[in-house]
Amino acid sequence: MAPRMPNASNRPHRARLSATPLEKKQSSSSGPISWKGLLVFAIAGGGIWYYVKYLKEEKEKVKEAERNRSIGMASLGGPFELVDQDGKPKTDKDFLGKWIFIYFGFCHCPDICPDQLEKITTIIETLDKTQGIPKLQPLFITVDPHRDDPKSIKEYLQDFHPRFIGLTGTEEQIKAVTKAYRVYYSAGPMDEDEDYIVDHTIITYLVNPDGKFVEYFGQNKSIEEITSSIGAKMVNYKYKK
Numbered sequence: 001m002a003p004r005m006p007n008a009s010n011r012p013h014r015a016r017l018s019a020t021p022l023e024k025k026q027s028s029s030s031g032p033i034s035w036k037g038l039l040v041f042a043i044a045g046g047g048i049w050y051y052v053k054y055l056k057e058e059k060e061k062v063k064e065a066e067r068n069r070s071i072g073m074a075s076l077g078g079p080f081e082l083v084d085q086d087g088k089p090k091t092d093k094d095f096l097g098k099w100i101f102i103y104f105g106f107c108h109c110p111d112i113c114p115d116q117l118e119k120i121t122t123i124i125e126t127l128d129k130t131q132g133i134p135k136l137q138p139l140f141i142t143v144d145p146h147r148d149d150p151k152s153i154k155e156y157l158q159d160f161h162p163r164f165i166g167l168t169g170t171e172e173q174i175k176a177v178t179k180a181y182r183v184y185y186s187a188g189p190m191d192e193d194e195d196y197i198v199d200h201t202i203i204t205y206l207v208n209p210d211g212k213f214v215e216y217f218g219q220n221k222s223i224e225e226i227t228s229s230i231g232a233k234m235v236n237y238k239y240k241k
Protein backbone atom coordinates (compact mmCIF):
# COMPACT_ATOMS: atom_id res chain seq x y z
CA MET A 1 0.00 0.00 0.00
CA ALA A 2 1.33 3.48 -0.88
CA PRO A 3 1.99 5.84 2.00
CA ARG A 4 -0.49 8.63 2.36
CA MET A 5 0.60 11.99 0.98
CA PRO A 6 1.34 14.49 3.76
CA ASN A 7 -0.57 17.12 1.81
CA ALA A 8 -2.84 17.38 -1.16
CA SER A 9 -0.40 19.33 -3.34
CA ASN A 10 -0.64 16.84 -6.21
CA ARG A 11 -4.37 16.98 -6.44
CA PRO A 12 -4.65 19.62 -9.16
CA HIS A 13 -2.09 17.69 -11.21
CA ARG A 14 -4.18 14.53 -11.06
CA ALA A 15 -7.31 16.41 -11.84
CA ARG A 16 -5.66 17.83 -14.96
CA LEU A 17 -4.54 14.41 -16.10
CA SER A 18 -7.88 12.79 -15.65
CA ALA A 19 -9.41 15.55 -17.73
CA THR A 20 -7.54 14.40 -20.84
CA PRO A 21 -9.60 12.28 -23.24
CA LEU A 22 -7.18 9.35 -22.96
CA GLU A 23 -7.41 9.22 -19.18
CA LYS A 24 -11.16 9.43 -19.35
CA LYS A 25 -11.28 6.52 -21.70
CA GLN A 26 -9.04 4.36 -19.55
CA SER A 27 -10.84 5.05 -16.30
CA SER A 28 -14.22 4.35 -17.79
CA SER A 29 -15.63 1.07 -16.62
CA SER A 30 -18.82 1.21 -18.57
CA GLY A 31 -19.49 -1.33 -21.28
CA PRO A 32 -21.05 -4.77 -21.45
CA ILE A 33 -18.30 -6.47 -19.40
CA SER A 34 -17.24 -4.79 -16.16
CA TRP A 35 -14.01 -5.69 -14.37
CA LYS A 36 -16.05 -6.88 -11.46
CA GLY A 37 -17.99 -9.21 -13.70
CA LEU A 38 -14.84 -10.55 -15.29
CA LEU A 39 -13.29 -11.16 -11.89
CA VAL A 40 -16.28 -13.20 -10.80
CA PHE A 41 -15.87 -15.40 -13.84
CA ALA A 42 -12.10 -15.66 -13.43
CA ILE A 43 -12.61 -16.93 -9.89
CA ALA A 44 -15.05 -19.49 -11.20
CA GLY A 45 -12.11 -20.89 -13.19
CA GLY A 46 -12.45 -21.35 -16.90
CA GLY A 47 -15.43 -19.09 -16.56
CA ILE A 48 -14.25 -16.50 -19.04
CA TRP A 49 -14.18 -19.07 -21.78
CA TYR A 50 -17.73 -20.07 -20.96
CA TYR A 51 -18.77 -16.44 -20.67
CA VAL A 52 -17.55 -15.69 -24.20
CA LYS A 53 -19.39 -18.78 -25.34
CA TYR A 54 -22.42 -17.56 -23.40
CA LEU A 55 -22.39 -14.19 -25.17
CA LYS A 56 -22.29 -15.97 -28.52
CA GLU A 57 -25.11 -18.20 -27.35
CA GLU A 58 -27.24 -15.21 -26.42
CA LYS A 59 -27.20 -14.18 -30.06
CA GLU A 60 -28.13 -17.67 -31.12
CA LYS A 61 -30.83 -17.97 -28.49
CA VAL A 62 -33.62 -16.30 -30.43
CA LYS A 63 -32.88 -18.42 -33.48
CA GLU A 64 -32.69 -21.57 -31.36
CA ALA A 65 -35.93 -20.86 -29.51
CA GLU A 66 -37.61 -20.37 -32.85
CA ARG A 67 -36.25 -23.66 -34.13
CA ASN A 68 -37.18 -25.54 -30.96
CA ARG A 69 -40.71 -24.21 -31.07
CA SER A 70 -41.15 -25.23 -34.65
CA ILE A 71 -40.31 -28.87 -33.88
CA GLY A 72 -41.94 -28.88 -30.47
CA MET A 73 -38.67 -29.33 -28.55
CA ALA A 74 -39.61 -26.71 -25.95
CA SER A 75 -42.15 -29.08 -24.44
CA LEU A 76 -39.76 -32.05 -24.26
CA GLY A 77 -39.30 -34.16 -21.16
CA GLY A 78 -41.46 -34.74 -18.17
CA PRO A 79 -42.03 -37.12 -15.29
CA PHE A 80 -40.86 -40.75 -15.39
CA GLU A 81 -40.89 -43.78 -13.13
CA LEU A 82 -38.13 -46.31 -13.74
CA VAL A 83 -35.75 -48.69 -11.96
CA ASP A 84 -31.98 -48.18 -11.70
CA GLN A 85 -29.13 -50.69 -12.19
CA ASP A 86 -29.39 -51.71 -8.52
CA GLY A 87 -33.09 -52.44 -8.86
CA LYS A 88 -34.11 -49.31 -6.94
CA PRO A 89 -37.04 -47.21 -8.13
CA LYS A 90 -36.03 -43.87 -9.62
CA THR A 91 -38.22 -41.02 -10.78
CA ASP A 92 -37.51 -37.63 -12.33
CA LYS A 93 -37.99 -36.13 -8.83
CA ASP A 94 -34.86 -37.94 -7.61
CA PHE A 95 -32.81 -35.80 -9.98
CA LEU A 96 -34.21 -32.39 -9.07
CA GLY A 97 -31.33 -30.12 -8.09
CA LYS A 98 -28.97 -31.83 -10.53
CA TRP A 99 -28.06 -31.28 -14.14
CA ILE A 100 -28.83 -34.49 -15.96
CA PHE A 101 -27.72 -35.72 -19.35
CA ILE A 102 -30.03 -38.40 -20.75
CA TYR A 103 -29.15 -40.88 -23.45
CA PHE A 104 -31.51 -43.57 -24.77
CA GLY A 105 -30.02 -46.80 -26.11
CA PHE A 106 -29.64 -50.52 -25.49
CA CYS A 107 -26.90 -52.76 -24.15
CA HIS A 108 -26.69 -54.98 -27.24
CA CYS A 109 -26.14 -52.04 -29.58
CA PRO A 110 -23.13 -52.99 -31.73
CA ASP A 111 -21.42 -49.64 -32.21
CA ILE A 112 -23.46 -46.46 -32.01
CA CYS A 113 -24.44 -46.66 -28.33
CA PRO A 114 -20.91 -47.53 -27.14
CA ASP A 115 -19.56 -44.59 -29.18
CA GLN A 116 -22.12 -42.23 -27.69
CA LEU A 117 -21.55 -43.43 -24.13
CA GLU A 118 -17.81 -42.97 -24.58
CA LYS A 119 -18.43 -39.50 -25.92
CA ILE A 120 -20.57 -38.67 -22.88
CA THR A 121 -17.84 -40.05 -20.62
CA THR A 122 -15.26 -37.69 -22.18
CA ILE A 123 -17.65 -34.73 -21.90
CA ILE A 124 -18.22 -35.41 -18.20
CA GLU A 125 -14.50 -35.86 -17.50
CA THR A 126 -13.82 -32.49 -19.16
CA LEU A 127 -16.62 -30.71 -17.30
CA ASP A 128 -15.47 -32.27 -14.01
CA LYS A 129 -12.07 -30.58 -14.46
CA THR A 130 -13.69 -27.15 -14.71
CA GLN A 131 -14.03 -25.34 -11.40
CA GLY A 132 -17.17 -23.43 -10.53
CA ILE A 133 -19.68 -25.61 -12.33
CA PRO A 134 -21.80 -28.40 -10.87
CA LYS A 135 -21.40 -32.10 -11.62
CA LEU A 136 -23.34 -33.43 -14.57
CA GLN A 137 -25.29 -36.64 -13.91
CA PRO A 138 -25.38 -39.00 -16.91
CA LEU A 139 -28.42 -41.26 -17.34
CA PHE A 140 -28.71 -44.20 -19.68
CA ILE A 141 -32.30 -45.22 -20.38
CA THR A 142 -32.85 -48.46 -22.24
CA VAL A 143 -35.14 -48.79 -25.25
CA ASP A 144 -34.87 -52.58 -24.91
CA PRO A 145 -36.49 -53.36 -21.54
CA HIS A 146 -37.12 -56.93 -22.65
CA ARG A 147 -33.39 -57.76 -22.47
CA ASP A 148 -31.96 -54.89 -20.42
CA ASP A 149 -32.75 -55.73 -16.81
CA PRO A 150 -30.94 -53.88 -13.96
CA LYS A 151 -28.20 -56.52 -13.76
CA SER A 152 -27.25 -56.41 -17.45
CA ILE A 153 -27.34 -52.61 -17.47
CA LYS A 154 -25.06 -52.52 -14.43
CA GLU A 155 -22.58 -54.79 -16.15
CA TYR A 156 -22.78 -52.87 -19.41
CA LEU A 157 -22.20 -49.46 -17.82
CA GLN A 158 -18.96 -50.59 -16.19
CA ASP A 159 -17.17 -49.68 -19.42
CA PHE A 160 -18.26 -46.05 -19.17
CA HIS A 161 -18.24 -43.14 -16.72
CA PRO A 162 -18.62 -44.43 -13.13
CA ARG A 163 -21.27 -41.81 -12.39
CA PHE A 164 -23.62 -43.28 -15.01
CA ILE A 165 -27.04 -44.32 -13.75
CA GLY A 166 -28.77 -46.89 -15.94
CA LEU A 167 -32.56 -47.05 -16.01
CA THR A 168 -35.01 -49.65 -17.18
CA GLY A 169 -38.66 -50.43 -16.53
CA THR A 170 -41.73 -52.13 -17.86
CA GLU A 171 -42.63 -51.81 -21.55
CA GLU A 172 -45.20 -49.19 -20.51
CA GLN A 173 -42.76 -47.18 -18.41
CA ILE A 174 -40.22 -47.12 -21.24
CA LYS A 175 -42.95 -46.21 -23.69
CA ALA A 176 -43.94 -43.28 -21.46
CA VAL A 177 -40.45 -41.84 -21.02
CA THR A 178 -39.52 -42.23 -24.70
CA LYS A 179 -42.78 -40.54 -25.63
CA ALA A 180 -41.98 -37.62 -23.31
CA TYR A 181 -38.61 -37.17 -25.03
CA ARG A 182 -39.94 -38.05 -28.48
CA VAL A 183 -37.49 -40.88 -28.83
CA TYR A 184 -38.28 -43.30 -31.60
CA TYR A 185 -37.35 -46.97 -31.18
CA SER A 186 -38.27 -50.14 -32.99
CA ALA A 187 -36.94 -53.66 -32.49
CA GLY A 188 -35.85 -55.42 -35.68
CA PRO A 189 -36.32 -59.10 -36.57
CA MET A 190 -34.57 -61.81 -34.51
CA ASP A 191 -31.72 -63.70 -36.12
CA GLU A 192 -31.00 -67.43 -35.53
CA ASP A 193 -29.23 -66.58 -32.23
CA GLU A 194 -32.34 -64.74 -31.08
CA ASP A 195 -30.37 -61.53 -31.31
CA TYR A 196 -31.93 -58.38 -32.66
CA ILE A 197 -31.09 -54.74 -33.26
CA VAL A 198 -33.22 -51.92 -31.91
CA ASP A 199 -33.38 -48.97 -34.25
CA HIS A 200 -33.52 -45.81 -32.16
CA THR A 201 -33.12 -42.04 -32.03
CA ILE A 202 -29.56 -40.95 -31.19
CA ILE A 203 -29.98 -37.77 -29.20
CA THR A 204 -28.70 -36.71 -25.78
CA TYR A 205 -30.84 -34.41 -23.68
CA LEU A 206 -29.73 -31.82 -21.13
CA VAL A 207 -32.12 -31.20 -18.23
CA ASN A 208 -31.50 -28.44 -15.65
CA PRO A 209 -31.81 -28.66 -11.82
CA ASP A 210 -35.45 -27.54 -12.07
CA GLY A 211 -36.18 -30.65 -14.10
CA LYS A 212 -36.66 -28.59 -17.25
CA PHE A 213 -35.41 -29.70 -20.63
CA VAL A 214 -32.72 -27.27 -21.81
CA GLU A 215 -31.10 -28.59 -24.96
CA TYR A 216 -30.63 -31.67 -27.09
CA PHE A 217 -27.54 -32.80 -28.96
CA GLY A 218 -27.57 -34.91 -32.08
CA GLN A 219 -24.96 -37.45 -33.08
CA ASN A 220 -23.16 -34.97 -35.36
CA LYS A 221 -22.30 -32.53 -32.54
CA SER A 222 -18.64 -32.69 -31.49
CA ILE A 223 -17.41 -33.31 -27.96
CA GLU A 224 -16.05 -29.72 -27.87
CA GLU A 225 -19.34 -28.20 -29.00
CA ILE A 226 -21.37 -30.16 -26.48
CA THR A 227 -18.94 -29.55 -23.59
CA SER A 228 -18.79 -25.79 -24.11
CA SER A 229 -22.52 -25.55 -24.64
CA ILE A 230 -23.28 -27.38 -21.39
CA GLY A 231 -20.69 -25.32 -19.50
CA ALA A 232 -22.21 -22.10 -20.85
CA LYS A 233 -25.70 -23.22 -19.88
CA MET A 234 -24.53 -24.02 -16.34
CA VAL A 235 -22.76 -20.66 -15.93
CA ASN A 236 -25.75 -18.82 -17.37
CA TYR A 237 -28.11 -20.62 -14.98
CA LYS A 238 -25.88 -19.95 -11.96
CA TYR A 239 -25.49 -16.22 -12.53
CA LYS A 240 -29.12 -15.66 -13.43
CA LYS A 241 -30.24 -17.00 -10.07
Ligand code: NI
Pocket (backbone or CB within 6 Å): 105, 106, 109, 110, 112, 113, 114, 200
Ligand atom coordinates in the same frame (compact mmCIF):
# COMPACT_ATOMS: atom_id res chain seq x y z
NI1 NI B 1 -27.69 -47.87 -30.11
